[in-house]
Structure formats: structure tokens, C-alpha cells
């Protein structure tokens with residue numbers, strides 16, 4: 001089975017590509033390298049002993065997408081490729097709408113030309129729920145206005161997919177609303193590779209612990225939560241990667257040509273920022289330099305998932321602990337440093 005993985009050199013894409021290759025799928029990675037590195041291909045090879053096909057393509061370019069679909073016969077598509085910085089999206093909303101929505105539209109145009117319904121998995125985000133009224137969040141919750149153009153672009157993509165399928169164009173879609181992915185591959189050969197200053201908590205923590213950043217700022221400790229800091233649902237990247245395999249298997253089995261499902265993907269547990277820091281310190285036996293700062297604009301206070309639907313319907317459940325995620329995230333950061341030093345010598 002040939003699977004197109006767009007954004008396959010990114011954080012979630014690379015971990016998923018590794019699992020796909022290990023399961024025997026024929027993987028074609030498309031990435032424009034705007035927020036990733038071609039070296040990840042070599043790292044994927046180091047783990048799997050297989051080299052996926054790689055095409056450096058900007059999916060906003062209609063012609064390139066058309067050529068891609070002429071050159072391959074995809075049975076499945078996992079569409080990760082998107083810009084994902086909340087802050088950047090506030091500064092450059094047009095960039096986010098054009099890229100995230102434009103790329104999906106180009107792929108859909110090609111899907112419409114295919115003879116057989118294709119299996120399509122779309123990466124969405126829990127950001128589409130905004131600040132939900134109660135916890136845990138399930139898929140029936142009303143979607144609220146997204147806090148950022150990034151979030152709005154994800155919501156728009158979900159709407160486009162639903163309406164294309166409703167209008168009778170044959171393809172089978174699962175849309176996944178990810179909560180907060182953390183951790184790295186057990187080999188420490190691939191992991192999260194933020195460009196510039198990280199926006200997300202765990203890479204900021206590991207970069208502080210290794211000395212690349214002086215201290216971590218905890219964005220607010222005066223929220224109405226158990227310790228005053230925000231609560232999130234952190235899911236191990238390996239568990240998240242595994243979900244995509246379960247989805248592909250499900251889509252292959254279903255006969256409904258206009259299949260459309262939305263699932264939350266989270267651990268179901270809420271962890272505060274201070275709890276996460278303390279867990280990171282305990283697991284890795286170190287002290288983190290952090291300060292309490294002001295609230296960050298646009299942060300929801302609490303978000304954690306009810307993942308019962310995906311557990312029941314796809315028989316998927318989490319296997320890895322948050323402790324393991326924080327241990328592997330740290331090992332990955334250490335490994336990056338070793339490699340940087342080796343390259344300097």
C-alpha cells in the first residue's frame with residue numbers, strides 16, 4: 001500500500017513515517033522543508049533501514065501537486081503539512097490561510113480526479129474547541145471561534161473536507177484533533193526539532209535544561225486551576241504516530257465511499273504546567289530554572305480530551321506514559337547536543 005505523507009519530515013510526520021515503514025507500507029514523503037530538515041530522511045533510514053521516496057514540493061503550487069499525483073498511485077494520504085505557529089499566524093494570517101487551506105484544496109482537487117475513493121487522514125487540532133465549557137472535551141462539543149488564524153485555518157480545513165464528502169465526492173476521511181504531542185522516538189534518533197525559539201512547553205524546557213535558554217517562563221500562575229497554571233493533555237508522540245496506522249487500517253476496511261469521522265487524540269489526563277515541570281525534573285534527575293511570568297495571550301485555561309470514541313471505534317489506546325515522553329524528550333535534546341559537538345569538531 002502506497003501512502004503519501006505530506007509534512008513527513010516534521011515532528012509528527014517523521015514518527016508516523018517510521019511506523020509506516022516498519023509495518024511494510026510504501027511511503028512517499030512530501031515536504032517543502034520550510035520547517036524541517038532533509039537530514040531527517042537519513043535518520044528515518046537509521047531507524048528503519050528503509051529510505052522512503054522524497055519529493056520536495058510546495059503543496060500550494062497547483063502544478064506540482066498535479067505532477068505528484070501523476071507520478072504515483074497513492075492508496076492513502078496522511079496530510080500533516082501545515083504551518084503551525086500560533087504566534088506567527090497572528091502576525092501573518094494570510095500566510096497561514098494560503099498555505100494551510102490552499103494546500104488542502106490542491107490535494108482535494110487531485111483526489112476528485114481519482115477513479116477509486118482514497119483513504120485520507122487529516123491532522124487537525126484541539127484548538128478548534130477554543131475554551132470548552134466543561135472537561136473532558138468530546139467530539140460532540142460545539143466548536144468555538146478559534147483564538148488564532150492558525151486555529152481558524154484548521155477549522156476551515158475540517159469544514160472543507162466535510163462539505164466535499166457531503167457533496168458526494170468519493171473519499172474516505174478521518175480527521176484527527178490532536179491534543180499536545182510530546183516526547184521522542186525511543187532511539188533518540190528523531191524528535192521535535194523547533195526552528196528558532198520554541199513556542200511549545202516541552203522543547204522550551206529541554207532547551208533550558210541543556211543551557212540553550214536561560215530560564216523558562218511559566219505563562220501565568222493565577223488561573224482558576226489546582227496550582228494556578230494552565231492544564232493540557234500531553235500525548236506521547238509514539239502513541240500519536242500509532243493512531244495513524246489504526247486509522248489507515250480502518251479506512252482500508254470500510255466500504256462506505258463517503259466515510260467521514262472526527263476523533264480526538266489525547267491521553268485523557270490533564271496536567272498543569274507546574275506538574276509537568278516537576279515530572280520532568282524527577283524523571284531526569286535535574287533542576288529546571290524557571291520563573292513565573294505573565295499570562296500568554298490566547299491561551300485556553302484547561303483542555304483535555306475524552307478519547308473514548310477513538311478507543312471504542314479504532315481499538316487504539318495509549319501505551320506510553322508521560323514520564324517516558326519527558327525522558328525521551330530529554331534524551332533527544334542530549335543527542336542533538338552530541339551531534340552538534342561532533343559536527344563542530
Ligand code: UFG
Nearest residue numbers: 125126127199200201202204217218219230232273296299
Ligand atoms: N507554556 C509556558 N511557557 C512556555 C511555553 C508554554 O508556560 O514557554 C505553557 C502555555 O501557557 C500552556 C502550556 O505551557 O499553558 C502548553 O503550551 P504549548 O505552547 O506547549 O501548547 P498549547 O496548548 O498552547 O498549543 C498546542 C499546540 C498548538 C495548538 C494548541 C491548541 O502547540 O499548535 O495546542 O490548543 F494550536
